[in-house]
Structures are given as structure tokens and as C-alpha cells.
Amino acid sequence: MSNPAVPSLVELVQKLSAEVGLELRAILPAAELDGDVIERFDTWLEAGFAGEMNYLNRAREVGADLRQWKAWTKSVALFALPYRRPPGGFRGGGRVASYALGSDYHNVIGRKLKKLSRRLQKEGVCEATRPTVDAAPVLEREWAIAGEVGWRGKNTLLIHPNHGPMVMLGELLLDCELPRWSQPKTRNATCGSCTACIDACPTSAFNAEYQLDARKCISYFTIEVTNKPIPLEFRAKMQDWVFGCDECSTICPFGDEESDFDADWGRHPALQQLSLEDLLATYEQDFHKLFTGSPIRRAGWEGMLRNACVVLGNLKKGEKALKNALDHESKLVREHADWAIHRHAQLDAMR
Template sequence: MSLPLDFNQLAQHIKQWGQALGFQQVGICDTDLTSEEPKLQAWLDNQYHGDMSWMARYGMLRARPHELQPGTLRVISVRMNYLPPDAAFARTLGNPQLGYISRYALGRDYHKVLRQRLKKLGEKIQSHCHQLSFRPFVDSAPIMERPLAAKAGLGWTGKHSLTINREAGSWFFLGELLVDIPLPVDSPVEEGCGRCVACMTICPTNAIVEPYVVDARRCISYLTIELEGAIPEEFRPLMGNRIYGCDDCQMTCPWNRLAPLTEESDFHPRQYLYQPPLLELYAWDEAEFLAKTEGSPIRRIGHFRWLRNISVALGNAPYQPEIMSALQQRKGINIVLDEHIDWAIARQLERRQQQEITVQQPKLQRLIRSIEKGLTRDA
């Protein structure tokens, strides 16, 4: 006769196994997210999800893990750091000739990395239980991973809506393992944002419309990754050289000043995505795009949106004949892309006029001073 399972001891083992698999922290919570449902409904009612129709389609299922996976009693929440060494935030954002890619997307697709580790964790738990049903999730199903992470004690929800940890900041991925065993739960941690609104004030497009609420329709990450059609013209100049995602709200967060670097080489930048010249990226045909983004989260946006985003960035760059030529050569592929190219060309022409005025100003000033001196002599 087997002894009854000690769930307290098992929970400790799960955390040790999780860390051995490369997760920096493992927490456990129940499935009750009823307090999140009114906030989720208000967010949907305000249309803050934009064109992400699946958000509304699944509705409150997102707050009910036990309905998503019947029989679920606990959620094992994990986090894994992804900040790469020498992230080069300022050097890339400060050079309009380069393309800025969100730091999470410079390496291998995190969905695959975390999901594989979570599956191994589930199998490890299963081998120590008489019977266990589990299911791993990594941003791949209608589940509110951030409230679950907060409930499991991995951190608190910041005003930018991301999870913040006192030791690790917010540069980490989240994943969940839904299980049907009554493990002991962890306690949430105290919020640490206080009166700080740095993330709200730094956002280029004012997407954080109130503390903890992001209007996705204004967010550069949504505009460059999720939005399939035309980027609203009002946001294009504000995007600068950001061609895939945006990290501004994280970069300015005080809790990220001492954030640890990732231990996963999979999240280190691919050479051709690290401080990449815009014109080089723009020159990729579809085959090259697919080849160079294989195994990368960037691949999901497809070649058209890749060119659309870079067209906007080129429009925001200082005038160069090479940029004008590259833009002209891309015309005729797609009507929506053509609209962004035409916008970028118009911006480039404006920049050229500004440059010409800037060059002529000193000459004009010298001429005016010379005339003024002549008039003085004549007087």
C-alpha cells in the first residue's frame, strides 16, 4: 500500500525542479480570478484590444483556467529572464539608421523554449504522483498569465500592466502549468510602484491611458506586431526606428536598473538582428526573411508587415538618396504597403528640404550681416 502524497513536500520539489530546468522562480496559486473579470470586461468594452478579436471571442474564459482545462486545481507559474548582455538600448534607439527590435525577440522564440521546459516539469511531477493531468501554456491560449503570476507571488502588476519582481525587474517571460492536484499555494507580494509614473510618461504614444490599463490600439508593440493592416498615420512619426515591439516602459522602470541578464544562450541576439541597419533589413526578400527569422518570434508577422514597419522607420530617418531609392523599389507589392511607402517618401522629401534650409541658413545669415554692414557704411 502506497503512502499518501505529501503535497507540501511535492511543492518544494517542484520549485527545485523548476529552477534546475532554468526557471528563475516558480510559484503556485489557485484558479480563482473572479476579481479580474470586471477589469477584463471593462477593457474589452472600451475596445482596447483593437483588432485582436480573439480577446473578445474567449471573453471571461481567460479568467477561468479551470474551464480552459477542466479539472484544474492549481496553476504553477514560472518566469525566465531574457535580458541579453549588452542590450544596446540607447545606441540602437539613438541611431535612426538602425532598426530597434524589442529585446525579447532578438533570439529564439521563447514560446518553444519555455513550453519544452514546462512539459519536462510536468513529466517530472507526473513521475512522482499516482495520477496527474497537466497542460503547459506559454502565451498560447486564453489565460491571464500576469494576474496568475502575481497571485503565485512572482511579482506584482506594474502600471504598464507587466509583471514586476523586486530582484528581477520585468525582463522575463512567463509560463503556466495547469495541474489537477491540490498543491499548497503561495502568497502575493506587496506592490512596489508607489507613486511612480515613469512608464506612463515615457510611452511615445501615450498608450498607458491610466495606471494598469493599456490601450493596445496606441501601443507600438501592437502596431508593429499584432495590427495586420495600415498603421494609423498619427502614430507613425512617434514610432521612430522601432520596427518590432517597444521596450520604453521597461527601460525607464526603476526596478529594471539592476535586472539580471539571462542565462539562456537561446535569448542572445542573432548577429544580423543586433543593431541592424534599416536598409539591410529592408533589402531582404521573402525567402531571406523566412530563412533569417526561422525559430524567431519575428517570423509570425510575415514579410509584408516587416516591410511596412521598416518603411515607417525609413520615413522617420534623416534624408538619404539611398533610402528614397530603396522605398521606390519596394512599390507595387501591396496597396497597403504602398501607402506606407508613399508616406515615408513624403517624409524623406520634407527632411531633405529641412536639411537644405539648415545648410543655407549660415550663408543667408552671412549675407544679411554683409548687407547690414554695407548699409551702415552708406549711412
């Protein structure tokens, strides 16, 4: 039954979104973010919290107005796909952030957004469109907050009232003017006095509520920095996180712990197949083949082998594989294997 409070054009976008497996969360005009967002972004960049993620400067240039990126944009449709599922990782240990356990979200969401674009074009709703997921100069969380998809969590993540922080964001830029619209909420909430995410961070990466020093975040140094050593002070604190980290997401009281979106994202076969010891023995070419279609490729072969050494060190496992890696062609891997062997001795001494 149609809802008379929702303009029919929005209903059409909702319907077409649902047909491609997306739930429309909000629609905003192309220039909607308030000035404070950009000021805070500048402060954050100037403090050096972005580390080596120079690509964020481009998002700064686009700023509050998406027309700075795609001049024809008039509206933006916002999406948030839940991804919570039982934890997982490499066979025998080595945890991988939940969002990366299956198919690459860029592809999963990107494909759905492309399908939606074609349907909108066919219905004559718009002509030019641009799907975006993560890898574009779009401040995705700020748009989602402005569209009331959820609220800004103290862990800096967008928290959806029902799904919590474990949602991946995606947007569709459109060259047509659509009415501003937000999905009605079934509950109103905020973080209140809760600081569970800040307290749970293994590397104390939050300088303050709502403020992350990315350089200290496990996700940053295991994924974004692919060719440099992991700072010594963080290696033991990484525990068994070999790619990304979910600690500030899973501790959040919002979102249903029982949620299981495994079927939507799948499990990547390489993770079923490989142990960290196997990973350490892979050649570069094989690594890229094995992880085709997985976000894990982003960390690169050398980066992932480096991470694997640290985790094997922390888990006190894989002594033989680590010893072999002392002769690895990569200096980075050799150095981390050496650290891991010393870590085993250190853990023995602590017993």
C-alpha cells in the first residue's frame, strides 16, 4: 500500500532500490553538509591523524558540495548495508575484520548501485548517475549523518539505530532533483554516556570521543600502510588481528549480536583454505590469484605476510613457517618474522 506522506518519486526510487537488493535510507540535495564538518576535517588533517592517507585531501577539496566532484549532481541517494556475522579469519587462527570475510564490498554494493542506475535511467528518473562506495572523494559518514541514516558514534562510525555500527555505506549521485527524504526511524537513540568503544580499542587509538588518530588504528597499519614496518609499540597489541579490526564495532551495544549477514556477503574461499603458515609460503602472483574478489588484496602480498608474522608471533604458532621466513626475499617480512620468533621466547618467559 502506498504511503501518502512519501512523494511518489521517492517511492519509485525505494521500489527500484528494493528490486536490486538495496534499502533506500535517505535522499539529500548535492550541497547539504554544514560548514563545521569541513572545519573539523581540516583540524583532523592538520593534526596529522590521517598518517599517509593523502587521498583524503581530495575528499577535503570536494568538501560539503558534491558538485565540486561531479558538476551535474543534484541529489544523492544514501544506502547502508548491514554486514554483522560470526567472527572469522584464516584457518587455524588470524582474525579478519568482518567486512572483509567475503566478497569485496566495493563490488557487492557497486554492482547493486549500477543496476539501480540503469533502472532509474530506464524509468526516466535521471540521466547521469555515479555510484560510489568508499573509494571516492565523498565523506560518506557525514552524508549519512546529514541524511539521518544514523548518528555519529564515539568510535567515529555511523551507527544505525537497528544494525549498530556494522553497516557499509554507499551512495548514488544523481543529476535529477529529488525531494529531501529520510527513512522513518523505529527508535531514537544516541551513544549517551557509553564509552565502550573507546575503552575497547587495543591500541588506544581514540584521542577523544569522536576522534580517531588513524595512525594508531589496527585497521590503518594492517591495511593502509602496505610497505612499512608495523610500529613496534603496536605489534603485541594487534593480538590476532591480521587484517583490520572489529573491536570498536562489536563492543557497541547497538546492533543485534545474533545478526548473521553471511549469506549476503559470502565467505571468501581463500580464507577457508589457507592458514597463516600457508599464507607465509605464498608467492606474490599466487597471493593475488588466491585473493581475487577479496578486500584483503588491498593490504598487498608483502603487507599481509608482514601482518601474518606478527599474528603468528602473538599466537605463539607457526615456528617452522617463521623460521623459513627469516630467508624471505622481502626485508619487511624477514624483520617481522624475526620479531615473531622473539615474541615466542618472550611469551614462554612470561609463563
